[in-house]
Amino acid sequence: MASSALSAAYELGLIEALEKQQTVDIATFCQDKDLHQPSLVAIISALCCFDICHIENNQSTVKPGASFAEAYQYKGYFLWLIRGYGYLLQNLASITQNKNRHDDFINRDGRYIALSGRDYGQQFVDSYFEQLLSEVPYQFVADLGCGSGAKLINIVTNNPTVRGIGIDINPGAVTTARIAVDDFHLQDKVKIIEADISQLDRQSNFEEVDTVFSFFNGHDLWPYDKCSKFLTNLHTAFPNIKRFLLCDTYRSDTIPSANVPIFTLGFEFTHGIMGQYIPSLTEWLDLFAESGWQCVEHREIGIPFSTIFDLRPSQD
Incomplete structure (x- = not known):
């Protein structure tokens, strides 16, 4: 869950915004980017479980957590794995079966x-x-x-x-x-x-x-x-x-x-x-x-x- 959340937060621009601004108003960020706010809060909440960020003020703002610097440094790895190899991760059992290993069975993005x-x-x-x-x-x-x-x-x-x-x-x-x-x-x-x-x-x-x-x-x-x-x-x-x-x-x-x-x-x-x-x-x-x-x-x-x-x- 944290890997998917970090990949999404990077793709949506939230990780960069936190790096630059340190404090992000969630409602304003969603309005500016036309995002579904409950979905973004769910992504942030998953990251909070690993101290990547902190959600404050009754879920209105988010700030970097103790693990944010490390997450920011390695964010590209998570986008690579989750988005680049998402089909592989979702279909591991099917891909492991020989009958399904033909054509472009990995479907990398x-x-x-x-x-x-x-x-x-x-x-x-x-x-x-x-x-x-x-x-x-x-x-x-x-x-x-x-x-x-x-x-x-x-x-x-x-x-x-x-x-x-x-x-x-x-x-x-x-x-x-x-x-x-x-x-x-x-x-x-x-x-x-x-x-x-x-x-x-x-x-x-x-x-x-x-x-x-x-x-x-x-x-x-x-x-x-x-x-x-x-x-x-x-x-x-x-x-x-x-x-x-x-x-x-x-x-x-x-x-x-x-x-x-x-x-x-x-x-x-x-x-x-x-x-x-x-x-x-x-x-x-x-x-x-x-x-x-x-x-x-x-x-x-x-x-x-x-x-x-x-x-x-x-x-x-």
Whole structure:
């Protein structure tokens, strides 16, 4: 209940309002956003049970509780799980039956996965990525699995001579990214393409790309042979590639445990239900060496058991 309430409070803007204002008048908030007030009070009440907020003055105002700062920090994880994987959570028993595991049986919502990734990416990923990216010059970047397009937009906005391409297989994410590119008036510098990154062909759009990066979808390309083919194909699809920054979460080997970090259980749980194998750090490093890449560094980020692999084409 608390997970659903926190996801809803974030989506409705209540969490941001509490962070900025500290005290929110519930009736005014509902009027401004055309919300059903008893429903919002029910959401707030669930959060109050976990000391995320306090409801006061005969249910007229709400303030942050002792656990609010932690909830605010991790709010993107809850939107990711509840909205992005809501169908999976609601249909666990059905999905576990082999007869129902066909077509798109998970039914992930790419829009919410992209939006939540934007939130926790800004907090736990971007500063590490930006530092690593800046250490080697670049002029044309490609984001494989671009989601909301936030990273591309940030890079191009801060570097006027740089251009970029975003590629994502999910129509919801592509739509979200294209709207964001339009909003920032970057249509002449950033192009968003709907495509499967595991099946990329060489094309004119890719000829000038010197730096490629990808965030939190490398594990979706496993098992081993499939991911090896993807990594090898990058040399062909991007003939002038000089660097590939691959950020991903690797297998923790901590579950089951009473001390699992936040996000880790949700990540390994959902992928276990999907039947998606999560490679260990060692398995990743072994794969790079066999698919034409040298890993010059892997830099840990703010998400547990997650790192950025700095890959360069091997010199034969």
